[in-house]
Amino acid sequence: MRFSKLFAAAAALAIAGMSTPADAGAVLDAIKARGSFKCGTAQPTPGWGYTDSSGAWQGFNIDVCKAVAAALFGNATKIEYVVVTSQSRFPALQSGEVDVLSNNTTWTLARDSQLGFNFAPTVFYDGQGFLVPKKLGVTSGLKLDGATVCVLPGTTTELNLADYFRANKMSFKPVVIENADEIRRAYFEGRCDVMTNDRSSLAAIRSLASNPADHIVLADVISKEPLAPVVKHGDDQWFDIVKWTVYALLEAEEYGVTQANADKMATESKDPRIQRLLGQTPGMGAALGLDEKWALNAIKAVGNYGEIYDRSLGPKTPLQLERGINDLWTKGGIMYSPPAR
Ligand SMILES: N[C@@H](CCC(=O)N[C@@H](CS)C(=O)NCC(=O)O)C(=O)O
Incomplete structure (x- = not known):
């Protein structure tokens, strides 16, 4: 008798668990209610994150936040930027003062466990x-x-x-x-x-x-300094959204989807991988709890990973950083996205 009750409770939990894309949590709920998310960024730094002559935030780390905003809201401006320092960044994330850090934070074991954080994919392998x-x-x-x-x-x-x-x-x-x-x-x-x-x-x-x-x-x-966006433990769906937005930018580069051709690719490409990524074949958006155009919107807002890199960090910028190991795995680097399927 006791056994069967326990079993029924476990089965109910399992079914409930299957009915949502992932464990939605307080962070994403608050972001949705607010209509924007809080992107923790470093003090203005060329290439990485700075304000332009009109006061608007630009740069590689900023583009990561813009891509997430576009995936989530279909609008890359739905972001509140919060400047953090190397000292204040972790308390800011723990307390909810920011929803994500996009500020050259290195992925380490202690931060990933003891500090209570989850790291999205590395966006720049550094040292x-x-x-x-x-x-x-x-x-x-x-x-x-x-x-x-x-x-x-x-x-x-x-x-x-x-x-x-x-x-x-x-x-x-x-x-x-x-x-x-x-x-x-x-x-x-x-x-x-x-x-x-x-x-x-x-x-x-x-x-x-x-x-x-x-x-x-x-x-x-x-x-080794693998730099990655960070969220706090406890909201798997928010973590999945940040994680897969980064992956979508990498997949887009791998498949030749660019800011300029994304719309055309979405309607004309016959490649099933591109059709899935860009929402022509539905399913990926629903899996994340997002609109099917999530990746298309992210790519249209900031371009694919290579475009983001070239614009802010690449050889033609003042930083003059070669792609090196930050190139795609198909080009001798270690940037690799699991399949969006
Ligand atoms: N990646 C290292 C260093 C991070 C770091 O120094 N980051 C920011 C502050 S959040 C910074 O100011 N970078 C150097 C600079 O641009 O002056 C870590 O995560 O501890």
């Missing part, structure tokens, strides 16, 4: 490096013994820096400043010999120099 004034004549990180190093607090950067110097039996003096503008100024004013951060951030900082050619990002890569 930590060193930015130095050329006139210092330093050619390798191993020549930095005794250096004064500018570093942001609460970062993997801070931890790797200590590991690297210890492992190589070198000493350093940290200059720790939370405000990104201030730490950049400290570096440019020579208050530290070297600035350390993710190499892609160093490229952005270098581009701010009065003469970027006076500064060099050393070839050393001292860590």
